[in-house]
Structure formats: structure tokens, C-alpha cells
Amino acid sequence: MKTITEKKQGVYTFGAKTADGNRNMKNLLGGKGANLAEMSRIGIPVPPGFTITTEVCTQYNQEGKKATIARIEEEVRAAIAGIEATMGTTFGDNQNPLLLSVRSGARVSMPGMMDTVLNLGLNDDSLQGIIQMTGNERFAWDSYRRFIQMYSGVVLGLKPETKQDLDPFEEIIDHLKDKRGILHDTQFSVQDLKDLVYDFKDIVRKRSGQEFPTDPWDQLWRAILAVFDSWNGERAVYYRKMNGYPEDWGTAVNVQAMVFGNMGEDSGTGVCFTRDAGSGENKFNGEYLINAQGEDVVAGVRTPQQITLLGSKRWAQLAQVTEEERKEKYPSLEELMPVSYRELFEYQRILENHYQDMQDMEFTIQKGKLWILQTRNGKRTGFAMVKIAMDLLKEGLIDKETALLRIDPPKLDELLHPVFDPEALKEAEVVAQGLPASPGAATGQIVFFADEAAKYKYSILVRVETSPEDVEGMHLAKGIVTARGGMTSHAAVVARGMGKCCVSGAGALKIDYKNRTLYAGGHEYHEGDWISINGSTGNILDGKVATREPELSGEFAEVMELADSFARMEVRTNADNPRDAAVARSFGARGIGLTRTEHMFFEVDRIKAMREMILADTVKGRKQALRELLPMQRSDFEGIFRAMEGLPVTIRLLDPPLHEFVPHQLATQKELAEDLHISLASVKSKVAELEEFNPMLGHRGCRLGNTYPEITEMQTRAILEAALNLKKEGITTRPEIMIPLVGTVEEFTQQKAIIDQTASDVFKRRKDTVEYLVGTMVEVPRAALLADRIAEHAEFFSFGTNDLTQMTFGYSRDDSGKFLPVYLAKGILKEDPFEVLDQEGVGQLVKMGTERGRQTRSHLKVGICGEHGGEPSSVEFCHRIGLDYVSCSPYRVPIARVAAAQAVIRG
Incomplete structure (x- = not known):
């Protein structure tokens, strides 16, 4: 644990244009405390107060209540005295009382996940x-x-x-x-x-x-400790795990003088954004309530009003309110309190320029005086993230490197999800209208309680209003609908942070929790019924609505071009069919790093021939079955090569154990016996023979090819004949044949000999040639150790980090679910090694294998093709150790492209 400086035991004051801290102290003061200090320094009107540091939170969790209070009590009392002097009131006094707010403040924004107490000191x-x-x-x-x-x-x-x-x-x-x-x-x-x-x-x-x-002092200490406790509350823990925030960060506590938005019609409170958090448009916007306190706005108990006149008119259109009704019932802050609005507009301009990013601000107006309670870099959708970064770059507020670092790679996933098909929308029935709280398209089955969101594969969480306790269900649901609340309600803010489609404030909805029923637009919906929601328009639609694939265009395309101008590593894709290959190429993939040929054998018209090959007792019988498969494989490769014209395509030879291809149900075994005109006993005997105690360590990978060389021969023939066929059409192909699961040099050389001999035969017969490479998939730790010797023969390495992780840890991916959650909860592992590359262990094997391979073959091409190829921290590691490329699933290609560029900038 770090030692707190001698100057302070853990209390930093702010207010009245002075502060102990600044914006760069988020790790110690939390985001809220650091920004309150910074605003005080630059002259923004902030209610005076103090921050108890995150280190004190850590000490509290280790040492308990008494030791914590004893350590900071003197500084807290001195800080309270400072607030009293500024405000002219006294804490605990019955004639002229000072009231306080007590708020949490972690180093990163966690909206609604921890606790707040307002008006403390009252009795x-x-x-x-x-x-x-x-x-x-x-x-x-x-x-x-x-x-x-x-x-x-x-x-x-x-x-x-x-x-x-x-x-x-x-x-x-x-x-x-x-x-x-x-x-x-x-x-x-x-x-x-x-x-x-x-x-x-x-x-x-x-x-x-x-x-x-x-007793006010008793109230204060108990509230401070409750905020510390909320760091380990259920919803905060879930939110931390969801975002990968470490447990040992802790939260700060911010104690401030209360300012009151509920003192009458000349008072109010609100939340505003310097740009649109949903679309990214450069439009000041937000919501407010007259005669209210801050929690009223985010809790959604009352539907708030819009700050700007433009926003108010747009809201009126969405809510189907006439302009006359709007003016009377829902005037904007700009209309109702023009002086306060102009002040607020000026402060938002100052703060965005100062922080050089979109700001999320909270404010209170007390008897006509404006106070700014908080500013932070605003949560935003993936679409807004991209647009804001590129707009700030074009406006000259940030440079190219900063613009790229503003992109959170996993959040790009939001831009890659399907959107509603415009033609299908024309036919869809709108049953209710709400506010477009978080853009996107979602279709799913209704659930009414957050802890039941996992009941259906696709669920839409429908609530009167959400609360912080609902965060796990919100994360699991495909979309969120609330009857109450505005664009800054808990549901809206959290949904935008998660990238979830959300419609809030749909006041026409009637929700009956007890009977699990929703009434909307003359329809009665029950739990499990399908609805669709459009988070970009606020429409709630009846039933399922068809979707279509997204496009990489506009600012998204600009970000990708910018990323490519910085990145050193290429990004390829894992694709087993022409459609996935085409999608990946449209997202910027520079080739295929892994085509799994076994997926092609499971289709109905092929599995019979595959099973016939497996059940054959002679080489002749196997070759006969493989001849049936050859044209099918060749056609598959032609489609993939065509989709990836001119780019490298790495094709892995057959990898899984043969038992995966044979039927295990008696009825299917009987059907197979009849099709092949053999006895049921023969089928059952062969199935039993193929069973293994540990099939993932058994007869698979190159062991299959070395046992049954005719399989390798057929696959090589299919690959090269496909390439030659396309060459005749004028299409350039770059096939790379990959031998899986090599653990000895001899395993590789014997397979390579079959490949080269088959290639020679094909080229001789066709009187033409194509260039091809033969390499290996490094999945066995022994291969990494012998990489220098294997590289004497292999022309490229591709690290299969899925199996390499299994074999290095000794964890079975199929069974690790029984203990990995416990390991993660207990801190035995910080991250799931199948999701995030284990850089200390598995990563060192990758690094060692690369270095040893290049000692022998200096220009050895090296990449990874496991699931880690699309995970940003793993991509950065691959850049650091000098890999040539990473390969990932098609929809993670843009994520990997940005991560590869950020690795260069950070490096």
C-alpha cells in the first residue's frame, strides 16, 4: 500500500477559487474530487468542500472504522471549519446550520453505482x-x-x-x-x-x-463510511468486473456545502452535456427541473425539461406535444431563466475547451445563483465517441494521436451491430413513443425484472424506472425501456455507457409488475412477448423488426484510415466462409489468418462422405470418400480466395479429433449404417474405437495428417486447385497452408513433404503454378521451445493462443467454467486467460517462439489467430514483441485496427 504524504493524511480541500488538488490527481482524489479542485482553480463557481482520498478507502477496507476515523478526524474537522467560514454557517448549529452533501467519486465514472447523501446535518x-x-x-x-x-x-x-x-x-x-x-x-x-x-x-x-x-457529526461519519462501503456493494462490484476496473482502486468521498435547487420557482437543478452524448453532434443539451434536487433528475421520478430552446422543441416533437403546450408546460431553461442559462452556456464552453473533451456537468440554481456541482468527461455511445474525437481533431482542439487515444476500441463494437432495415420499419407498428436515450436497434422478449434478463437469449428490460441495483440486468438485456425519466436518467446514462439501446420516458406505457403485463398502443403484452425498440428515434415497435448489416462510413471510416496511418501490425480475420471473409474485408481486414477447414465438413451434404472416410478400414476406402469431398473443399476455397482477392489466406489443415464427426445417438448410427450398407455393430464399434479419454490432447491436428496422409493430400489438392482455377480468371491468390498442433520437427517435415509432393503433382498435371507458403500453428509449448529448429522448414508461424493457453495453464476450456469464476472472485487470476492473453506465461512463450524462430529465419512471418487477436491489451502486447499481424473474428477487425494504432502511439 502506498504511503500517504506527510502533508495530508487524506483530506484535500477545494472552493473559493483555491484547491489543494488538481485534475491530474484522479487516482488519489477520484474523478469527481480532482475535477472539483480543477474547477475551483479556474474560477468556476463550485460549492466549497473537501475530498477524502481513495487511499483512505483502501485503509478503511484493511483497518476498519476506528483507525480510519482516528487518522483523518483532525483534518476533516479543519476542512468543515473552512466550509463554515466560506458559507457563513455552522455545522451542527441549530440557528444557522450548515448542511452537507456526501458523494462517492472513483477515479473513473461509475454513474449510479455508489451512494450519495444530500441535506446531511438536518434534525x-x-x-x-x-x-x-x-x-x-x-x-x-x-x-x-x-x-x-x-x-x-x-x-x-x-x-x-x-x-x-x-x-x-x-x-x-x-x-x-x-x-x-x-x-x-x-x-x-x-x-x-x-x-x-x-x-x-x-x-x-x-x-x-x-x-x-x-447528531450531525454522527450522521457525517456514518455517511462517509457508507460511501466507502458502497465501493464493495453488489452493483459496484458488478460494474467494476464488467469494465475491468481493479478492486484496489477504491473510491474517494466528496463532502460539500449543500446548495439548494428546491427553494422555490427561482431555483432548480439539472444535468447538461457540451455535446450530444448519443449522436456526438456539437450541440449543447441537457435537462433540468424547477424546485428540485439533483437526484430527482437522474432518478426519473419526474420527467425533466430540456435546457435549450432547440432541444425543447425537438423533445416536444418526439413526445407529440404541441408548441403551445410546450411553451406553457415545458419551457426550456433558456426561456425560463435566461440569465442563468447564459452563465451555464459560458461555463460549459470554458470547461470543454479546458478539458478538450465533451463534458457531463451537474448544476444547481439556488434563488437565481448558479453553482456547478460536477464536471467529467461524459459517457457517450460508440457512435458519439467516434464523431466527437474526429470533430475535436478537425476543430484543432486535439491532435491525431489524442483523437485515436480517445477511441475505446471495445466500444467500436456498438457501431458494428445490425440496424433496423428501413423497409421493415415502414411496415412496423409504433405502439409507443419515448425519448431516444441511447441509439441502436434491439429486438427481444419482454422481461420486467432485472434479475430475470438472462431468461431469454434476446431480452428487452421494461421498467417504470431503473435503479442502480438493475445494472447487471441492464448489461444482459439487448435493450432497455422505461416509462419515466429523461435523457439524463439513470437508465439513459448507464445504457449509453454500456452501448445498450435505450428508450426512456415513454409515459404512455402502463406497466403492471404484479401481473407481468405491459399495455402500449392498444396492445397487451406479457412477459416473453416480442417488441422492438429504436434508440435513435425513441420508437417502441410491435413484434420483431428485421435488421441489416452496418456500414463502415463517415467518421467511422475516417478513424479507421487514421488508425492505419499509425499502425505497424496488420489485422487479419478468422473466417471459414466467403460471407465472413467479405464482411471482414469490408471492415479493413488485410487477409485471413485462420480458415478452419473442419467447419466445412459438418454441412448435410458433406458429413456423410466424411463419416464414410472415417469408417473406412483401408487407404483405398478412405481415398474414395475423400474424392467425394475434394470438389466440395475446392469450391469452398474458391469462394474464400475470391472474397480475399490479392490478400493472404491462411488455411489450417484438419484439426479436431475424428470422434467429433461421427454420430453418437443410436438413431443416427442406424441411419448411417443403412446409408453405407454396413452393420450397426460396425458403426458402433468404430465410434467406440474413436472415443478418447482426453480428445483435445489425443488423435488430432498434424497427428491425423501423419496417420492418414491421404487427408493432407486431399486438402492440399483442393487448396491449390482452387488457387489455379482463380488464376485462370485473373484473380490473384496467396494461399498459406498451416499444419496444426506440431510438437516435433519431424511432425512438421513429414506433413510438409506430403504438401510439397502434392503441389508438384497438381502443378505438373495442370501445367501451371501458384506461389504458396507452408507454416505451422504453434499451439504446443514444446513447439515454442523448438521454434528455431522448426523455422528451418516452416515459412511462417501463427500462434494459436486458445490451445496454447489450455496447454500452458493445464486448463480445459470446456471445463474451466467450474472454477474460473471462483479464481477470478478470489483474485487467484486477475483476468480470464481465455479472454485476455496471459502475458506473463503464455505471452512469454509467444515472445520466445518468435525470437527463436527469427534467429533461424530472419524474415519469418509471425502472427496470432486465437480469440486474443481482437482484445486490445493482447493486441498491444503482440505489437511490443514484434508480431507481423493479429487475426480475429470479422466484427472485431476495426477494434484490433485501432488497438494496433494505439500500441504505436503509447509505445
């Missing part, structure tokens, strides 16, 4: 002081009931008992609204709010067996 006595100070009894009681509700949930842990239950406090609020015949919290009378406070205290008493805490 029955200080409440009277607030009334005297403000002359606003309604505001005081409103703040008090909010504090009790939030503190009880966050600190005292009073949550709904089951997923069907409402929050106990919200249940009382809804009951009172029904009783009074009102819709919004702002319509509560002072007496209503008093009743809520008394009822809330009664819930605390009954649920916890204790009175609601009244």
Missing part, C-alpha cells in the same frame, strides 16, 4: 434554524424528508424486501399522492411534507429498531 432542531434562515417552511420540510429517505437507504440499509416491492418510502409517497389527487412532489403542502417526515421516521423505527440519528 428537528436545525430544521427550525433552516426555516428561520430562509423564511421558507416548505423548502425546509421538503429537504428534511429527502434527507431521511436517502440516509435511511444508503446508510441504514432500508431497502425493498423483494423485487416486487416498492421502496418503503416511495410507497408512502405514492399513497399520499393518490390520497391528495396530485401527480408531483412539488404539489405537496407543508403539512403533507410534515406527515411524510413523521411516517419516514416511523419506518426507520420499525425496520431498524432504532431512532433516526440526530
Whole structure:
């Protein structure tokens, strides 16, 4: 654990145009704390406060409550005194009380994943002081009931008992609204709010067996520790795992003087973005609520209003509200509070220029005075990420290297998913309209509870509103719909961060959790029924709607061109058919790094001949069956070569054990026996003979080719004849024949001899030739150790990191699911080695094999073709050790291209 500096035990102050920290201290102060300090330094109006560092969080998790409080108590009390001096109020005083907010702040944005407490310091006595100070009894009681509700949930842990239950406090609020015949919290009378406070205290008493805490200092310490605890809360842990954030980062705690947006019609609160987080357009936008506190906007309890006039008019069109209704009921902040709007617009301009990135800001207006509560680099969709990076580059705010580093490679995946077919949309029925919270197209079956999102392969999570507890279900669902909330609600912000399609604020929806029923547009939908959602328009559509493939164009194409101008390594694809090859080429693949020939044998018209070959007892019988397969294989390769014209195509010879091709069900065995005119006993005997204790370490790969050389001969013939056929058409081919699973030099040389002899025969018979390479797939650790000797004969290496990981760790990919989750949870492994290349072990074998191979053959071509070829950190490792290319699935090609460029920039 790092030692905290002698200057401070862990408390850094900010406000009044001064600060102990700055924007570069995110690891220590968290993103929120570092940015609050930075804004204070550059003169942005920030409520004064202090940040307790992430290191204190780590110490708390190691040492506990007493030691943590003892370490920082003196500094916390001094920091509170500083806030008191700035605000002219006193914490814990009954006449002139200072109220505080307590918020989490990890080094990266984790919206809604950890906890917040507002209005801390209130009790029955200080409440009277607030009334005297403000002359606003309604505001005081409103703040008090909010504090009790939030503190009880966050600190005292009073949550709904089951997923069907409402929050106990919200249940009382809804009951009172029904009783009074009102819709919004702002319509509560002072007496209503008093009743809520008394009822809330009664819930605390009954649920916890204790009175609601009244001592402000006790409230503060318990809130600070609750925020630390929330770092290890269920939703935060899931979010960390989902994004790969380490557990030992911890969270900071930010304590600030409260400023109030619920002091009347001249007060409000909101969230804004310097650019559109969904589309990336350079348009200031956001949402606000009058007479509200910040959590109201993101919680979605009230549908907020739009900040700009342009946004308000667009929202009115989407919500099908007339311009007259909009002006009366939903005026923009620009119209309603023009002075505050102009200030806010100027601050957003300053902050975007200062941070040189799109900013997500929170603000409060108290009695006409504007305060900025937070700024951070805004969460954005993949589409917006690309557009904003390229626009900032064109505007001269950032350079090319920065623009590329602004691209999060995995997030490009969002741009590669299918979109709704325009023709299908013409026929689709729109059953409801919401706000386009996160773009994309999603079709799925309805689920109403987040913990049931995995019930269907394609699910759409439909909720009145989402909460942070729903994060896992949101991640698993294909799309999200909410009846409440706006463009900055929890559902919208989290969905954009995840790249999930989302429609929020669809107020016409009627959702019945108890009966698991949705009513929309005259339709009654039940759990499991299909709907479609368009996150780009806010439309909710009946049933399934057809989709089509995306295109690499516009700013996306510009990013790819920019990436290629920096990258040293090429990116190839793993493709087994012409369609995948064509898709990969359209995404910029520079060839095929792996074609698995066994996939071609499983089709109905081929499996019979394959089984006939396997069941044959003689070489003659096997050759007869292989002759039937030859034209099929040749046709396959022609299609792939045509799709990859002029580019290299690496074809792996037959790899899996033969038992995978034979039937194991009795009925299928009988059918095979009849087709081949042999006895059922013969079929069953051969199937039994092929069974192995550990087939992945058994009779497979080059062992098959060396046992049955006629298989290698047929496949080589098919490859080279296909290449010659295309040559006659004027199409250039570059075949690379790859021998799998080599562990000895002799295994390779004997297979290569068969390939070369077959090539000679084909060329002699056809009176023509094509260039071809023969190399090996390095999957066995022994091959990496003997790479210098194998390279005497092999013309290229391709590391098959899937099998190499299996054999290096001794983990079976098929069985590791029984223990890998436990290993990851216990920290035995930091990452799944089948998803992220193990650089310390497997990576060293790749590095060693490359170096030894090039000692013998200096220009040896080397790449990887395992699943790791599309994982950014693995791509960067491959660049560092000097590989020529990585190969990945077609839809990961753009991701690998950007990762390869970023590796050069970082290097």
C-alpha cells in the first residue's frame, strides 16, 4: 500500500477559487474530487468542500472504522471549519446550520453505482434554524424528508424486501399522492411534507429498531463510511468486473456545502452535456427541473425539461406535444431563466475547451445563483465517441494521436451491430413513443425484472424506472425501456455507457409488475412477448423488426484510415466462409489468418462422405470418400480466395479429433449404417474405437495428417486447385497452408513433404503454378521451445493462443467454467486467460517462439489467430514483441485496427 504524504493524511480541500488538488490527481482524489479542485482553480463557481482520498478507502477496507476515523478526524474537522467560514454557517448549529452533501467519486465514472447523501446535518432542531434562515417552511420540510429517505437507504440499509416491492418510502409517497389527487412532489403542502417526515421516521423505527440519528457529526461519519462501503456493494462490484476496473482502486468521498435547487420557482437543478452524448453532434443539451434536487433528475421520478430552446422543441416533437403546450408546460431553461442559462452556456464552453473533451456537468440554481456541482468527461455511445474525437481533431482542439487515444476500441463494437432495415420499419407498428436515450436497434422478449434478463437469449428490460441495483440486468438485456425519466436518467446514462439501446420516458406505457403485463398502443403484452425498440428515434415497435448489416462510413471510416496511418501490425480475420471473409474485408481486414477447414465438413451434404472416410478400414476406402469431398473443399476455397482477392489466406489443415464427426445417438448410427450398407455393430464399434479419454490432447491436428496422409493430400489438392482455377480468371491468390498442433520437427517435415509432393503433382498435371507458403500453428509449448529448429522448414508461424493457453495453464476450456469464476472472485487470476492473453506465461512463450524462430529465419512471418487477436491489451502486447499481424473474428477487425494504432502511439 502506498504511503500517504506527510502533508495530508487524506483530506484535500477545494472552493473559493483555491484547491489543494488538481485534475491530474484522479487516482488519489477520484474523478469527481480532482475535477472539483480543477474547477475551483479556474474560477468556476463550485460549492466549497473537501475530498477524502481513495487511499483512505483502501485503509478503511484493511483497518476498519476506528483507525480510519482516528487518522483523518483532525483534518476533516479543519476542512468543515473552512466550509463554515466560506458559507457563513455552522455545522451542527441549530440557528444557522450548515448542511452537507456526501458523494462517492472513483477515479473513473461509475454513474449510479455508489451512494450519495444530500441535506446531511438536518434534525428537528436545525430544521427550525433552516426555516428561520430562509423564511421558507416548505423548502425546509421538503429537504428534511429527502434527507431521511436517502440516509435511511444508503446508510441504514432500508431497502425493498423483494423485487416486487416498492421502496418503503416511495410507497408512502405514492399513497399520499393518490390520497391528495396530485401527480408531483412539488404539489405537496407543508403539512403533507410534515406527515411524510413523521411516517419516514416511523419506518426507520420499525425496520431498524432504532431512532433516526440526530447528531450531525454522527450522521457525517456514518455517511462517509457508507460511501466507502458502497465501493464493495453488489452493483459496484458488478460494474467494476464488467469494465475491468481493479478492486484496489477504491473510491474517494466528496463532502460539500449543500446548495439548494428546491427553494422555490427561482431555483432548480439539472444535468447538461457540451455535446450530444448519443449522436456526438456539437450541440449543447441537457435537462433540468424547477424546485428540485439533483437526484430527482437522474432518478426519473419526474420527467425533466430540456435546457435549450432547440432541444425543447425537438423533445416536444418526439413526445407529440404541441408548441403551445410546450411553451406553457415545458419551457426550456433558456426561456425560463435566461440569465442563468447564459452563465451555464459560458461555463460549459470554458470547461470543454479546458478539458478538450465533451463534458457531463451537474448544476444547481439556488434563488437565481448558479453553482456547478460536477464536471467529467461524459459517457457517450460508440457512435458519439467516434464523431466527437474526429470533430475535436478537425476543430484543432486535439491532435491525431489524442483523437485515436480517445477511441475505446471495445466500444467500436456498438457501431458494428445490425440496424433496423428501413423497409421493415415502414411496415412496423409504433405502439409507443419515448425519448431516444441511447441509439441502436434491439429486438427481444419482454422481461420486467432485472434479475430475470438472462431468461431469454434476446431480452428487452421494461421498467417504470431503473435503479442502480438493475445494472447487471441492464448489461444482459439487448435493450432497455422505461416509462419515466429523461435523457439524463439513470437508465439513459448507464445504457449509453454500456452501448445498450435505450428508450426512456415513454409515459404512455402502463406497466403492471404484479401481473407481468405491459399495455402500449392498444396492445397487451406479457412477459416473453416480442417488441422492438429504436434508440435513435425513441420508437417502441410491435413484434420483431428485421435488421441489416452496418456500414463502415463517415467518421467511422475516417478513424479507421487514421488508425492505419499509425499502425505497424496488420489485422487479419478468422473466417471459414466467403460471407465472413467479405464482411471482414469490408471492415479493413488485410487477409485471413485462420480458415478452419473442419467447419466445412459438418454441412448435410458433406458429413456423410466424411463419416464414410472415417469408417473406412483401408487407404483405398478412405481415398474414395475423400474424392467425394475434394470438389466440395475446392469450391469452398474458391469462394474464400475470391472474397480475399490479392490478400493472404491462411488455411489450417484438419484439426479436431475424428470422434467429433461421427454420430453418437443410436438413431443416427442406424441411419448411417443403412446409408453405407454396413452393420450397426460396425458403426458402433468404430465410434467406440474413436472415443478418447482426453480428445483435445489425443488423435488430432498434424497427428491425423501423419496417420492418414491421404487427408493432407486431399486438402492440399483442393487448396491449390482452387488457387489455379482463380488464376485462370485473373484473380490473384496467396494461399498459406498451416499444419496444426506440431510438437516435433519431424511432425512438421513429414506433413510438409506430403504438401510439397502434392503441389508438384497438381502443378505438373495442370501445367501451371501458384506461389504458396507452408507454416505451422504453434499451439504446443514444446513447439515454442523448438521454434528455431522448426523455422528451418516452416515459412511462417501463427500462434494459436486458445490451445496454447489450455496447454500452458493445464486448463480445459470446456471445463474451466467450474472454477474460473471462483479464481477470478478470489483474485487467484486477475483476468480470464481465455479472454485476455496471459502475458506473463503464455505471452512469454509467444515472445520466445518468435525470437527463436527469427534467429533461424530472419524474415519469418509471425502472427496470432486465437480469440486474443481482437482484445486490445493482447493486441498491444503482440505489437511490443514484434508480431507481423493479429487475426480475429470479422466484427472485431476495426477494434484490433485501432488497438494496433494505439500500441504505436503509447509505445
